[in-house]
Amino acid sequence: MNSAYFDAQAVTWDEEPYRLARAEAVAAGIRRQLPLNSSMNGFEFGCGTGLLSFCLQADLGGITLADTSPAMLEVLKGKLDAAEQLIGAAQTNKDLQTAISRIGAQLSNAGLSAIGQSVQNIDVASLV
Numbered sequence: 001m002n003s004a005y006f007d008a009q010a011v012t013w014d015e016e017p018y019r020l021a022r023a024e025a026v027a028a029g030i031r032r033q034l035p036l037n038s039s040m041n042g043f044e045f046g047c048g049t050g051l052l053s054f055c056l057q058a059d060l061g062g063i064t065l066a067d068t069s070p071a072m073l074e075v076l077k078g079k080l081d082a083a084e085q086l087i088g089a090a091q092t093n094k095d096l097q098t099a100i101s102r103i104g105a106q107l108s109n110a111g112l113s114a115i116g117q118s119v120q121n122i123d124v125a126s127l128v
Contacts, residue, residue, distance in 0.1 A: 010072045
């Protein structure tokens with residue numbers, strides 16, 4: 001598939017429950033195979049909206065995300081901006097841990113970052 005397909009799907013990508021379930025299953029498979037820790041960094045090719053990286057980010061020191069779909073990266077940027085705003089608001093209210101749990105993970109001052117251009121269609125079936 002080319003990036004035009006993913007560009008067209010980007011805005012509603014996260015609305016399909018099976019996509020989050022798949023990301024959680026792949027994350028669990030990665031955790032079973034690798035002893036992840038906060039001294040490690042990740043790099044996700046074909047990250048889309050970042051579902052997998054959001055599942056793994058609490059296990060790593062940081063993750064760099066890459067995709068060839070500008071629209072997917074735009075959705076991801078919105079999610080990262082929202083998370084950063086939530087963290088900023090929580091720091092103001094001295095309630096950082098509660099706010100972080102609302103987004104489903106611990107973020108460390110934009111520990112997730114998005115970049116453009118990468119390879120898509122990485123075979124992760126063996127990780128599940």
